[in-house]
Structures are given as C-alpha cells and as structure tokens.
Amino acid sequence: MRKILFILVFSVASTVSVMAEFRFINTEFASEPADKNSGVDSIFVVKGNENIKMRYNASKSFAFVWKSFDLGGNVEVLKEEEEPVSFTELDLSGVTASGYILEFSKDSAQIVWVYNSSDFKPEITSVAVDSTNFDYCEFITLLIDTKIKPMEYNIPNGLSFNVKQQYKLTYDSTYYSDKNYITEQKSYYFNAQEAYILPSPLGSTTFTVEGNQFTMQLGDTVRAVSEKFEPVAVASHIFTSVRIREYADNELDKGDPSESKEDVYQHKGSAPLNFEALNYSSEGAFHYMWTVSTDKQFRSIMFKSFDRDFRYTFNDKGTYYVKVEVSNATVSEDYKLGCTQVKEYQIDVLESKLEVPNVFTPNGDGKNDLFKVAYKSIVKFHGWIYNQWGRLVYEWTDPALGWDGTINGKDAPDGAYMYIIEATGDDKDEQTGKQITYLRKGSVSIVR
Numbered sequence: 147m148r149k150i151l152f153i154l155v156f157s158v159a160s161t162v163s164v165m166a167e168f169r170f171i172n173t174e175f176a177s178e179p180a181d182k183n184s185g186v187d188s189i190f191v192v193k194g195n196e197n198i199k200m201r202y203n204a205s206k207s208f209a210f211v212w213k214s215f216d217l218g219g220n221v222e223v224l225k226e227e228e229e230p231v232s233f234t235e236l237d238l239s240g241v242t243a244s245g246y247i248l249e250f251s252k253d254s255a256q257i258v259w260v261y262n263s264s265d266f267k268p269e270i271t272s273v274a275v276d277s278t279n280f281d282y283c284e285f286i287t288l289l290i291d292t293k294i295k296p297m298e299y300n301i302p303n304g305l306s307f308n309v310k311q312q313y314k315l316t317y318d319s320t321y322y323s324d325k326n327y328i329t330e331q332k333s334y335y336f337n338a339q340e341a342y343i344l345p346s347p348l349g350s351t352t353f354t355v356e357g358n359q360f361t362m363q364l365g366d367t368v369r370a371v372s373e374k375f376e377p378v379a380v381a382s383h384i385f386t387s388v389r390i391r392e393y394a395d396n397e398l399d400k401g402d403p404s405e406s407k408e409d410v411y412q413h414k415g416s417a418p419l420n421f422e423a424l425n426y427s428s429e430g431a432f433h434y435m436w437t438v439s440t441d442k443q444f445r446s447i448m449f450k451s452f453d454r455d456f457r458y459t460f461n462d463k464g465t466y467y468v469k470v471e472v473s474n475a476t477v478s479e480d481y482k483l484g485c486t487q488v489k490e491y492q493i494d495v496l497e498s499k500l501e502v503p504n505v506f507t508p509n510g511d512g513k514n515d516l517f518k519v520a521y522k523s524i525v526k527f528h529g530w531i532y533n534q535w536g537r538l539v540y541e542w543t544d545p546a547l548g549w550d551g552t553i554n555g556k557d558a559p560d561g562a563y564m565y566i567i568e569a570t571g572d573d574k575d576e577q578t579g580k581q582i583t584y585l586r587k588g589s590v591s592i593v594r
Contacts, residue, residue: 168258171199171235176363178309180259185301186245188258189309191360192238195262201235202248202256210234211249219303221247245299259299261309263360268311268338269293270370273355282378283485286346288315290355290370294338310337313357320349322383325426335359346379346485348428377430382472382487388413389420394546398522399496414494416522417463417572421493423456423470430485432475439467461525463573466493498523498571500545500584505591508551517590518548519567525581526570531563531590545569551592562589 168177174193180186192198202210207230215221227234236246242265249255271291279287297309312335319332329349336342338357353372361367385408388401401415406424413421425434436456438449444467449458460466473486501520508515517531524545531540531549539558540549551558564587571582 167202167204167256169201169203170238171201172196173198174364176263176360178359180299180309181307184299184307185304186257186259186299186307189297189299190258190260191263191266191364192241192260193263193364193366195241195264196239198238198241199235200238200246200260201233203233204250205232207232208250211247212236213247213249215245215247215302217298217300217306219300221302243297243299245301247302257301261297261360263364263366266295266297267361267366268295268357268368270313270355270357270368273353273370273372275353275372275375282346284346284379285343286375288344288353288355288372292338294358311358311360312337313355314362315344316354316356317347318349318351320347320351320377320428322348322381322426322428325383325385327381327426327428347375347377348379348381348430350374350376350429377428378474378476378485379428380431380472380474380485380487381428382431382470382489383408383426384470384489385424385426386410386413386491387422388415389422390415391546396518396520396548397546398499398520400522411490412492412494414496417461417495417498417525419460419493419495421456421458421460421468421491423468423491425454425456425470425472427454427472430474431472433471433473435471435473437469437471439469440464442467444469460493460495461572463495463497463523463571466495467491468493495572496523497573498582498584500524500567500569500571500586502565502567502586502588503590504588505593506551507593508557509594516548516550517565519545521545521569523572524569524584525572527567528569529565529567531565533558533563534561539563557594558592560592560594562591564589 170192176191178189180189209230210227212225213221213223225236241260241262243261245259247255247257274289276287276289298306300306314333314335316333318329320327320329352374354369356362356367356369385406387404387406390401390404397416399416402413434452434454436451437444437447439447468491471486471488473484476484499522506514506517527543527545529542530538533539539553567586569584573582575582
C-alpha cells in the first residue's frame with residue numbers, strides 16, 4: 147500500500163477526445179489523446195477483455211496491416227488484409243496492455259495503446275486531513291491511501307511515457323458574499339503524480355476522491371470519503387459606522403454618515419460618539435474579543451467585550467483605538483495558537499465647541515427660523531430665554547433643539563430677548579484637569 151501526500155492546488159481536467167475512426171465491439175471503452183511528444187495517437191481503455199474487437203473505419207480502402215508492440219520495443223505482425231478494404235477489425239481477447247500499429251501504407255499509420263481497465267483499476271483506501279499540518283489556518287493537506295498501477299506506453303524503440311491518471315476531488319466550498327456565507331459543491335481534477343494545495347475550508351465538509359478518469363468514464367468509479375471536517379480557518383468581515391444624531395443639523399462635525407461600511411478603519415466626530423461594528427464571521431469563528439485603548443500598542447486597556455458585535459460610546463475628547471480578534475475554538479488564552487483574524491480601528495473624538503447666534507428670523511421661510519446654538523462634543527446642556535420683563539418664555543436641555551419664536555403657540559413680538567446657556571464639553575481644561583464648561587449670557591433679536 148503506497149501512501150501519497152497530496153498538497154492540493156487545483157488543475158483543470160484535460161479534454162477527452164475519442165478518435166472517430168476507432169471503435170470497440172462487445173465492450174465499453176474510454177479514450178484520451180496521448181502525449182503529443184510520444185508519437186502515439188491515442189490511449190484506449192476497454193472494460194473487460196473477453197471476445198472484444200478493435201475496429202477501424204476508413205474514408206477509403208486500404209490493404210491494412212495490424213502490428214503489436216510492447217514496452218521493450220518487440221514488434222509482431224498480427225494481421226494483414228489481402229485486399230484493400232474500408233474497415234478492418236482486430237481480436238483483442240485477453241489483452242492487458244499493448245501498443246498497436248495500424249499501417250495504411252509504408253508511409254502512413256496510426257499508433258494506439260490499449261489497456262484493460264480491470265488490470266489498471268486503482269484502489270483508494272482512505273482520505274483524511276493531515277492533523278500534523280501547522281499551516282491549517284491557510285491550507286490543509288489531504289492524506290490519501292491508494293494503490294495506483296502506472297500506465298506506461300511508448301512506440302517501438304522510443305521513449306517511455308506515462309498516462310497521467312486523473313482523480314476527482316469533491317467537497318463543499320464556503321465563501322463570503324454580501325454579508326452571507328454561501329456553500330457550493332466544488333469539484334476539481336488532479337493528477338496522481340503531482341502535488342496540490344487546498345485552501346483551508348471555511349465551512350464543514352467531507353472530501354470525496356474518485357478515480358481515475360477511465361473508471362469514471364466507464365461507470366466503474368473507485369471512491370473514498372473522508373470523515374466530516376470541521377473548519378478551523380476563520381474569516382471575518384466587519385462593517386463599522388458612527389451612529390450620528392441625524393436630527394441635529396446644528397451639530398458641528400457630528401460624524402460620518404450612519405451607513406455601515408466594510409474596510410473603513412478610521413472614524414471621527416462629536417461626542418458623545420456612538421461607534422458600532424457589525425461582525426459577519428465564518429462558521430469556524432468561536433471567540434470574539436474587542437479591546438478599547440488610548441494606546442496604539444494596547445498596553446493599557448480601557449474596555450473589553452466578548453460579544454460578536456460591538457457598540458461603544460466615546461464621551462471624552464481624544465484618539466482611541468479599537469481592536470477585534472476573531473478566533474476559532476482552539477485558540478490559546480494568549481491568542482498565540484489557533485486561527486485568529488485581527489482588525490484595528492482609530493476613533494477621533496473632537497474637542498467641544500459652543501456658538502450662540504444674536505439674531506433669528508422665524509418667518510416660516512425655512513431659513514434661520516429657529517434660535518439654535520452651533521455645537522460639538524457637548525455632553526450636558528441647559529438653556530433659558532427671558533423676555534424684557536424677566537419672564538421665562540423658553541427652556542431646553544437638548545442642544546440640537548431651539549426656540550421657534552413663539553410664546554404659548556403665538557408669535558412673540560419682534561425685539562430683543564435675554565438668554566442664559568450652561569453647557570459642559572467632553573474635553574478637559576489643561577490647567578485644572580476638569581471638564582470645560584460654557585456659560586453664555588446675552589441677547590438675541592427676533593426679526594421677521
């Protein structure tokens with residue numbers, strides 16, 4: 147029993163062509179072209195060798211001569227037609243493997259090799275994934291126990307060649323597409339004499355090896371099926387976004403659009419900045435670890451999460467780093483063993499700002515109809531508006547809102563009104579270390 151190690155890369159099966167002139171009687175047959183450098187025209191494999199004949203149909207009549215030869219170059223005349231005929235037959239009963247020359251004239255001939263399939267039928271005992279391969283995060287190696295008898299051929303006194311016996315590998319291939327993992331059955335052909343590499347599957351599957359190309363053509367397929375393989379490789383596609391306050395049209399630098407996108411690794415905006423990451427991982431993913439730090443090397447950790455998806459609100463000004471590690475079930479505690487995919491993101495939270503206008507025009511034209519502050523990174527807010535006699539006419543605690551210039555549902559008179567605004571920014575005073583506060587007092591005029 148010969149153990150063959152296949153490091154699988156994929157190849158395309160050669161096209162099988164049957165020479166139209168040759169036929170076989172009382173048996174099924176398969177065929178393929180011989181090596182173009184061999185001088186042999188075609189390879190035939192017949193199913194059985196009892197009472198079978200090889201027949202050649204010609205477009206005109208010839209006095210055919212049949213000869214046989216072996217790997218040693220020994221040539222034997224088998225049959226000579228006495229008169230020109232348009233077809234000729236040769237008895238192949240008992241054939242195992244032999245070369246044949248069909249002469250049309252002294253200068254014209256066809257050379258073929260014929261094999262009996264039962265004498266060259268391969269054995270495939272088992273198929274298994276090599277558990278000692280340490281590159282399994284990227285590739286796997288298949289071990290296939292097989293017995294393959296070489297199919298040699300030549301022309302008399304010529305070089306020896308081997309038929310490349312092709313085998314068929316079938317398994318379920320899983321790939322990512324538009325936030326989904328899709329599984330499709332894939333089949334690839336490979337030569338038993340060559341080595342191949344197979345990417346580590348992202349989904350569970352079994353591996354089926356069938357062969358060779360002749361037994362498959364003749365319906366006498368030899369096959370072996372592996373045990374079910376559970377994926378170890380992981381793939382992760384992360385869609386990130388800053389969940390902005392869409393209604394706050396007076397918020398400055400409030401962040402990126404709320405549409406979640408892949409491969410966006412830097413976000414910025416006004417505090418409180420709501421960061422969201424949605425994780426689309428393959429079947430082999432088991433562990434998820436999100437880490438937040440102000441240190442790009444993650445030497446100091448602010449926050450950790452072990453959920454599949456991640457949401458976090460950044461309230462303080464500064465630059466932050468978010469790292470996600472997606473791993474399979476065999477990962478070690480220090481994430482140095484097992485299959486792990488790592489992605490990192492940078493989040494910039496902007497310094498606070500508060501600006502107050504001194505006039506607005508609530509005339510319904512859609513322009514400057516509200517008395518609203520312009521702000522960014524404000525985490526606490528309270529505002530009051532008074533008329534000229536000190537009566538409170540409007541109060542609000544959301545900086546995204548504002549006064550529409552009415553009192554009890556009626557238009558307030560044109561003129562000046564007093565405001566008091568107290569707010570707290572997300573950033574800190576460099577001298578005191580306390581959060582920056584804003585106290586704004588002044589007047590705003592209504593002009594219609």
